[in-house]
Structures are given as structure tokens and as C-alpha cells.
């Protein structure tokens with residue numbers, strides 16, 4: 001089953017070209033204020049954000065609720081159009097593509113959402129959820145799709161019996177594994193993981209985090225990992241971006257930023273997670 005030939009949005013695999021690049025990306029939402037017909041509120045969810053996701057890189061985006069993390073992630077996977085600025089996908093300007101064309105990005109940039117219960121169709125068997133993206137994109141024969149589903153379920157550490165189950169028959173952790181398998185079905189270059197462990201029991205969070213970490217290594221995936229939890233970001237990300245009120249206020253190599261935060265807001269986030277530093281690192285810091 002060839003994915004590469006059918007990806008008209010996937011120009012080249014150049015290790016020096018970012019998979020996604022945002023240049024001065026801005027998103028302004030307009031909402032109706034109160035009961036007045038003509039009163040509107042403008043919310044700048046993302047304010048002149050610049051970032052590059054390089055092949056094989058994992059970027060963590062951290063910040064408190066409402067700081068613009070998810071909107072940034074949605075721009076990166078083509079779900080959200082920018083109000084101004086430029087979105088480059090493997091060097092191609094996709095800023096003004098139609099929604100359908102932007103959805104093509106989803107074939108090489110997949111998303112794992114916070115809550116697998118809402119990400120999965122409750123009435124669809126796991127096998128059908130896994131092959132659905134292949135059906136939508138007219139990829140493979142029935143036998144090839146079934147083979148791919150078995151491969152995917154193995155990749156996320158679940159037994160093949162799960163393929164016949166409905167999401168409601170699985171645990172939260174198993175459901176998130178299925179959602180991750182579905183996100184991998186089109187063999188993406190990048191995964192946008194938007195708080196993928198937040199809705200899970202504490203006991204299974206580390207397992208899902210380890211799974212994502214293993215997958216990115218074995219598949220050479222790039223990843224954008226969004227979390228309000230700086231400790232989770234530290235575990236998985238090469239580079240960290242700290243957002244506050246729609247703006248990137250600090251960025252850098254994760255360990256460097258964690259050890260020597262420059263911005264007061266980052267210091268506050270760090271102070272809220274004192275267990276981050278091992279005693280030996282605190283001595284060095």
C-alpha cells in the first residue's frame with residue numbers, strides 16, 4: 001500500500017525543511033458579547049507566533065488554560081485557519097488553502113486529543129475506526145487495510161482481540177492506545193498530541209507517555225506535545241515553548257529552560273512543579 005505516491009501535499013522529505021512552520025501566526029476569535037446584537041468581543045487566542053517543527057523533533061507547548069496552546073496546535077494540523085500570518089507545510093505556503101485542502105495536511109500530521117472517549121466513535125468497532133482513515137483516503141484493498149489494522153494494534157501494545165471490541169468495552173488507557181493507533185494509520189510524519197494523558201487515570205498516564213515516546217523513536221515521528229503540566233513536557237520534549245495570553249514568552253532546549261528559566265511566568269510554572277528537579281540537578285542549577 002503506497003502512501004507516498006498519493007500524498008499530493010507531501011513534497012519532499014528534506015531533513016532541513018520544517019514539517020510545519022508558523023510565521024507571525026495570529027488567530028482572533030470574535031464572539032457575541034451579552035445579549036446585544038452588535039456587541040462583539042475579540043479574543044486574540046494566538047498572537048504573532050513563530051515556530052518550526054523540524055523532522056524528528058518533539059516540541060512541547062506549555063502554559064495555563066486559555067493561553068492558546070490548542071489553537072496553535074489546530075493551526076499546525078490544518079484544523080484552524082489563521083487570521084493573519086503564514087503557515088508553511090514542508091516549505092509550501094498553505095495559509096490560504098481551502099478547508100478541504102488543509103485537511104490533506106491531516107494525512108501527514110495526525111492529532112491525538114485529550115479525551116479518547118470523544119475522539120472515537122462509540123458505535124464503531126475498533127477495526128473499523130482504524131481502517132476508516134484509509135477508506136476516506138481510498139488507500140489499500142480490504143485485505144491490506146485489515147493487515148494494517150492488525151499492525152497498528154500491535155504497535156500500540158494491544159492484543160488483536162481488541163479489534164472486534166467497541167470503545168465502551170475498553171479501559172480509558174486502552175481507548176487512548178486505539179486513538180493513537182488511528183492517528184498512525186496514514187503513516188504520518190508528525191503527531192500533534194493535545195493533552196493526551198490529562199483525561200486518564202494517573203496510573204496509566206506514564207504508560208501512554210512511554211508509548212508515545214517509543215513510537216516517536218521507532219517511527220522517526222515529529223511531535224508537538226501540548227500540556228499544562230511542565231513535568232510531562234520535560235519528559236518528552238526536545239524543545240519547550242512557554243505560552244501566556246496567546247504569546248510565546250520563552251522557548252529553548254527543554255533541559256536548559258527548565259534549569260534556567262528566564263521569564264517570570266516560566267519561573268512561576270516551575271515553582272508550581274517543584275518535584276521536577278532531582279536533588280542533584282538542584283545543586284547544579
Ligand SMILES: Nc1ncnc2c1ncn2[C@@H]1O[C@H](COP(=O)(O)OP(=O)(O)OP(=O)(O)O)[C@@H](O)[C@H]1O
Nearest residue numbers: 029030031043045064065066067068069070071072
Ligand atoms: N472557537 C472559539 N471561539 C471563541 N473563542 C475561542 C475559541 N477557541 C478558543 N477560544 C478562546 O481562545 C483562547 C485560547 O484558547 P485555547 O483553547 O487555544 O487555549 P488552551 O491553552 O489550549 O486552553 P486549554 O488548556 O483550556 O485547552 C481562550 O480564551 C479561549 O476561550
